[in-house]
Amino acid sequence: MGVEVVVDGLSKSFGSQTIWRDVTLTLPPGEISVLLGPSGTGKSVFLKSLVGLLKPEEGKVVINGVDICTCPEKELYEVRKLFGVLFQDGALFGSMNLFDNIAFPLREHTRKNESEIRRIVLEKMEMVGLLGAEDKLPGEISGGMRKRAGLARALVLDPEIILVDEPDSGLDPVRTVLLNQLIVDLNAQIDATILIVTHDINTARTVPDNIGMLYRRHLVMYGPREVLLTSPEPVVVQFLNGRPDGPIGMSEEKDAGENELARLNELSVPPMMAQLEVTPGMPERSAVRRRKDRVLRQLGTLAPSAQQEILKTLTPEELALYGHSAPATGAWPQSGEPAWPQQHTEPVRPQAPQPPAQPLPQSEVADVPQQVRPSPHPRDPEAPPWAAGASEAEPEPAESRRRWFGRKRGEQ
Numbered sequence: 029m030g031v032e033v034v035v036d037g038l039s040k041s042f043g044s045q046t047i048w049r050d051v052t053l054t055l056p057p058g059e060i061s062v063l064l065g066p067s068g069t070g071k072s073v074f075l076k077s078l079v080g081l082l083k084p085e086e087g088k089v090v091i092n093g094v095d096i097c098t099c100p101e102k103e104l105y106e107v108r109k110l111f112g113v114l115f116q117d118g119a120l121f122g123s124m125n126l127f128d129n130i131a132f133p134l135r136e137h138t139r140k141n142e143s144e145i146r147r148i149v150l151e152k153m154e155m156v157g158l159l160g161a162e163d164k165l166p167g168e169i170s171g172g173m174r175k176r177a178g179l180a181r182a183l184v185l186d187p188e189i190i191l192v193d194e195p196d197s198g199l200d201p202v203r204t205v206l207l208n209q210l211i212v213d214l215n216a217q218i219d220a221t222i223l224i225v226t227h228d229i230n231t232a233r234t235v236p237d238n239i240g241m242l243y244r245r246h247l248v249m250y251g252p253r254e255v256l257l258t259s260p261e262p263v264v265v266q267f268l269n270g271r272p273d274g275p276i277g278m279s280e281e282k283d284a285g286e287n288e289l290a291r292l293n294e295l296s297v298p299p300m301m302a303q304l305e306v307t308p309g310m311p312e313r314s315a316v317r318r319r320k321d322r323v324l325r326q327l328g329t330l331a332p333s334a335q336q337e338i339l340k341t342l343t344p345e346e347l348a349l350y351g352h353s354a355p356a357t358g359a360w361p362q363s364g365e366p367a368w369p370q371q372h373t374e375p376v377r378p379q380a381p382q383p384p385a386q387p388l389p390q391s392e393v394a395d396v397p398q399q400v401r402p403s404p405h406p407r408d409p410e411a412p413p414w415a416a417g418a419s420e421a422e423p424e425p426a427e428s429r430r431r432w433f434g435r436k437r438g439e440q
């Protein structure tokens with residue numbers, strides 16, 4: 029499972045220019061989070077601070093008990109091994125073919141022999157659907173393939189935390205959805221903690237478990253996707269809907285001031301979109317179940333609209349298990365039917381025979397309200413293809429990922 033990243037009171041400036049102040053958030057282990065924000069709000073600076081490439085003046089970034097802002101170089105070097113980073117353009121070496129590009133971190137940071145390196149590189153290339161392109165140079169392939177090559181390179185050291193800087197930049201909408209699907213499938217396969225920086229509204233609305241937004245040198249909001257996607261906060265509504273009307277202007281100087289913000293008419297919040305499911309044939313995302321437990325523990329602290337959306341993701345059986353009643357709106361499905369499968373929230377599969385619920389670790393039991401219990405695992409191996417569209421448009425990567433998984437499971 030990926031590791032937790034705890035950011036506490038982080039502030040970063042360059043000279044007299046404050047980039048952001050007092051940023052506090054936790055990336056839960058194995059979950060996918062997205063960081064949004066208008067251009068120049070310091071999203072890339074935040075990613076670089078997480079991996080220790082930039083040093084914030086105040087605050088902490090704690091990973092596996094180590095504060096990477098203050099720890100000695102040697103410890104930072106060790107913590108960095110947990111990361112895989114996909115830069116905007118893939119950051120490939122133009123003179124090296126894809127195989128050598130992807131092998132680079134293994135040759136630099138490990139003592140593996142060439143046959144082991146070859147096995148790992150080909151495995152990762154197959155995961156991202158690039159098998160057969162080993163000899164191509166970065167200049168000979170499309171932008172989408174370069175991103176996938178960058179992702180394969182980010183994966184070779186088996187990272188527990190993956191940072192992705194604008195996966196959508198330079199890609200058409202279909203390739204963007206395909207790359208998003210690949211990231212969701214990878215998360216299902218390796219359960220790494222993932223943070224994506226993006227401007228893409230569709231990515232923000234369909235990929236993450238959690239969303240954060242930087243604006244005017246602050247983290248204006250961070251939390252479960254349902255919180256931001258139902259928030260009436262003008263800056264969040266404007267950004268998530270790509271609207272010209274609202275507090276965000278063409279440049280920071282044109283952004284609305286605090287007083288103006290209060291006077292803006294409330295922008296309407298559109299219905300939530302479904303979260304991307306893993307491609308059929310892939311394992312389920314373990315993070316989904318852990319997140320359910322986590323979010324239901326804090327349910328009472330969230331806005332009512334977010335609570336409603338979270339409850340809609342539960343099956344009747346899960347509602348009973350967690351001690352909640354059905355959400356107020358909408359018709360309740362018959363027993364055995366999936367609850368709320370329409371476009372509002374995460375699709376829920378029909379119920380498979382339930383294994384017994386796992387007990388929570390003792391350390392967690394203390395802060396769990398009485399009615400909250402871990403969910404059963406509702407994955408049905410025969411489940412219908414909920415998320416078909418994206419993989420059909422470019423079947424090869426999905427197909428190769430399925431084959432990769434088959435082999436992992438010992439199938440032919």
Ligand SMILES: Nc1ncnc2c1ncn2[C@@H]1O[C@H](COP(=O)(O)OP(=O)(O)OP(=O)(O)O)[C@@H](O)[C@H]1O
Nearest residue numbers: 042047065066067068069070071072073074225227
């Ligand atoms: N090494 C640096 N030295 C000085 N200023 C920097 C440095 N890196 C970034 N900045 C400044 O920090 C600010 C935020 O930059 P950053 O690239 O993080 O923004 P962003 O939100 O990722 O923008 P975009 O969405 O356009 O990529 C910018 O004003 C940039 O000029």
